[in-house]
Amino acid sequence: MKRLAFLVPAAVAAWLLPYGLGGYSMHVVAVALIFAILAIGLGLTMGVAGQINLAQVAFFGVGAYTVAILCTRAGFGFWSAAALALVVAAVFGVLVGIPALRMQSHYLGIVTLGLALAFTNWVTNATVAGRAEGISDIPVPVLFGLELSSAYLFYYVELVVFALALAFALFVTHSPLGRRLRAMRDDDLAAGALGAEIPLLRMTAFVLSGLYGGLAGVLYAGLIRFVAPESFNIANMFLLLAMVIIGGRASILGCVIGALALAAVREALLDVSAYAQLGYGVVVVLVVVFAPTGLAGLPHQLRRLLRRHRPGERLRLGPFEPFDQAEPAASEEDVLEIAGVTMRFKGLVALDDVSLGVPAGQIRGIVGPNGSGKTTLFNVISGFYVPSAGKVRLRGRDVTGARPYRLSQAGVARTFQNLRLFDDLNVRENILIGLDRTRTAWIWRYLALPWKVFGYERALGARADEIIARFGLTGFAGAVPRELPYGIQRRIEMARAMAMSPSLLLLDEPAAGLNGEEVRQLAEIVRSIRDSGVTVVVIEHNMGLVMSLCERITVLAGGKVIADGTPAEVAVAPAVVQAYLGDSMAAPTETAVEEATR
Numbered sequence: 001m002k003r004l005a006f007l008v009p010a011a012v013a014a015w016l017l018p019y020g021l022g023g024y025s026m027h028v029v030a031v032a033l034i035f036a037i038l039a040i041g042l043g044l045t046m047g048v049a050g051q052i053n054l055a056q057v058a059f060f061g062v063g064a065y066t067v068a069i070l071c072t073r074a075g076f077g078f079w080s081a082a083a084l085a086l087v088v089a090a091v092f093g094v095l096v097g098i099p100a101l102r103m104q105s106h107y108l109g110i111v112t113l114g115l116a117l118a119f120t121n122w123v124t125n126a127t128v129a130g131r132a133e134g135i136s137d138i139p140v141p142v143l144f145g146l147e148l149s150s151a152y153l154f155y156y157v158e159l160v161v162f163a164l165a166l167a168f169a170l171f172v173t174h175s176p177l178g179r180r181l182r183a184m185r186d187d188d189l190a191a192g193a194l195g196a197e198i199p200l201l202r203m204t205a206f207v208l209s210g211l212y213g214g215l216a217g218v219l220y221a222g223l224i225r226f227v228a229p230e231s232f233n234i235a236n237m238f239l240l241l242a243m244v245i246i247g248g249r250a251s252i253l254g255c256v257i258g259a260l261a262l263a264a265v266r267e268a269l270l271d272v273s274a275y276a277q278l279g280y281g282v283v284v285v286l287v288v289v290f291a292p293t294g295l296a297g298l299p300h301q302l303r304r305l306l307r308r309h310r311p312g313e314r315l316r317l318g319p320f321e322p323f324d325q326a327e328p329a330a331s332e333e334d335v336l337e338i339a340g341v342t343m344r345f346k347g348l349v350a351l352d353d354v355s356l357g358v359p360a361g362q363i364r365g366i367v368g369p370n371g372s373g374k375t376t377l378f379n380v381i382s383g384f385y386v387p388s389a390g391k392v393r394l395r396g397r398d399v400t401g402a403r404p405y406r407l408s409q410a411g412v413a414r415t416f417q418n419l420r421l422f423d424d425l426n427v428r429e430n431i432l433i434g435l436d437r438t439r440t441a442w443i444w445r446y447l448a449l450p451w452k453v454f455g456y457e458r459a460l461g462a463r464a465d466e467i468i469a470r471f472g473l474t475g476f477a478g479a480v481p482r483e484l485p486y487g488i489q490r491r492i493e494m495a496r497a498m499a500m501s502p503s504l505l506l507l508d509e510p511a512a513g514l515n516g517e518e519v520r521q522l523a524e525i526v527r528s529i530r531d532s533g534v535t536v537v538v539i540e541h542n543m544g545l546v547m548s549l550c551e552r553i554t555v556l557a558g559g560k561v562i563a564d565g566t567p568a569e570v571a572v573a574p575a576v577v578q579a580y581l582g583d584s585m586a587a588p589t590e591t592a593v594e595e596a597t598r
């Protein structure tokens with residue numbers, strides 16, 4: 001809230017601005033506001049959701065041309081044409097978003113650029129769009145009987161639309177939806193495993209961008225009352241990109257500041273526009289290299305630099321507070337059943353007819369030499385891979401090939417061998433991603449019932465604080481995971497997985513990189529998780545831990561199950577001894593067996 005305090009004087013200044021400006025300057029300001037709305041839309045896809053979008057200028061054109069065509073060729077009034085233009089721009093957002101379902105990064109950039117070029121090409125050649133000459137007789141918009149023919153009057157309409165558009169974008173980015181979009185930008189695989197419906201989220205980002213582009217186009221058509229292809233060309237797309245990158249693409253306010261600042265600079269450099277383009281390019285490169293978070297990120301970058309030079313107190317991980325014990329499972333049914341699963345990667349068979357069942361409330365260990373298929377098995381269970389053959393069942397329900405977010409919603413949580421925390425989110429936000437169990441379809445509430453979203457966010461916050469305290473992470477709630485020691489990061493990943501209230505928890509090498517004391521605490525945490533009613537499957541190379549923690553162990557070698565039984569049974573199984581003898585990893589030791597059988 002404190003950070004938004006400057007909005008009040010900014011709003012007053014914006015309201016009074018026309019009193020001190022001449023006609024031409026007023027026109028420049030009105031165009032700058034349009035660019036600011038466009039930049040917010042681009043910030044939502046590129047900055048917040050991490051989707052390369054070079055079609056924003058086409059969304060802009062779709063909005064402007066739809067109004068122009070409907071008003072001049074179909075007899076629509078300005079506002080009804082404007083409403084339809086928003087719908088058309090949103091549909092165009094869906095079309096541009098479709099490639100994002102299959103490709104990312106520069107491939108997506110090329111495709112969206114191609115779609116933008118196709119749009120400019122079409123309006124330059126289509127008779128209905130007035131070809132290269134454009135459409136010039138768009139009627140003056142009339143509002144409450146007032147003709148908005150002057151830039152002064154139109155400015156106030158724009159200002160209100162801009163304020164609402166900005167408020168909505170800030171609301172979305174600071175809500176569960178915005179947090180999910182940022183998590184997707186950071187690591188879409190992990191976000192999917194935590195319940196984010198990645199395809200729908202990507203589409204949502206493009207539809208939002210389409211709406212903001214369309215809105216800017218409608219205002220442009222109302223202000224200039226003339227549309228022509230050159231206003232929506234690639235040069236303007238790159239100007240828009242420069243605005244967003246210089247301002248700070250991940251921050252909505254940064255995008256606005258970048259747009260307003262560059263619109264003013266562009267005006268000042270009109271006489272030397274050929275060199276100005278070069279200048280923008282140089283500034284963009286400098287920003288990307290020296291201040292990747294743009295102007296908006298500078299205060300944060302400075303604060304971090306200052307903090308690094310201040311000797312701070314070393315925060316310690318707090319004690320873990322055990323979960324409440326649950327009643328022992330009433331049914332004997334397996335929570336997880338793997339039946340004849342085979343996973344082939346081209347010529348390589350990573351899993352070969354693997355079958356196993358894990359009953360409710362068990363801690364099951366999966367061990368095996370490097371490359372024996374343990375992580376592949378987890379990837380199949382959590383939906384990252386669709387097995388070449390065989391079935392995966394959860395409480396008897398066939399979930400083979402289900403997407404990670406569906407499995408997450410069905411109660412499967414996992415951690416990763418190489419830790420996949422969201423590094424652009426702080427620890428509390430990481431936990432909040434795990435806690436948020438809503439479907440993307442829930443987003444209609446953002447428009448219809450925004451107060452419900454605030455209420456939900458508050459409830460999530462309270463639960464996040466509980467989990468953070470339970471896992472002894474209170475001192476780190478506001479920290480960025482990558483700046484924390486490895487042992488703490490492992491604890492955060494475990495807390496994030498438990499935030500999902502899973503019924504099945506898959507832990508992939510949770511003891512990797514931990515010291516002796518941390519391994520002891522890990523065992524205590526896993527036992528408490530099991531006692532709370534969660535079934536746990538753990539891949540681990542630390543044999544002492546596996547032997548003491550797991551009630552039953554499945555041993556994989558070369559993608560096959562070579563042994564399955566209690567720790568004491570598998571430790572002496574000839575096939576296991578044989579498999580481990582050829583590996584650099586230590587075989588289950590006698591001490592470990594003794595420990596397990598004690």
Ligand SMILES: Nc1ncnc2c1ncn2[C@@H]1O[C@H](COP(=O)(O)OP(=O)(O)OP(=O)(O)O)[C@@H](O)[C@H]1O
Pocket residue numbers: 345348349350368369370371372373374375376377417
């Ligand atoms: N996406 C993939 N494409 C091709 N091969 C893969 C893929 N994923 C795994 N593999 C191969 O499958 C085999 C099993 O790998 P996996 O990571 O499951 O082993 P692991 O038992 O988890 O090993 P580690 O203990 O080293 O983590 C390896 O030979 C690996 O190279």
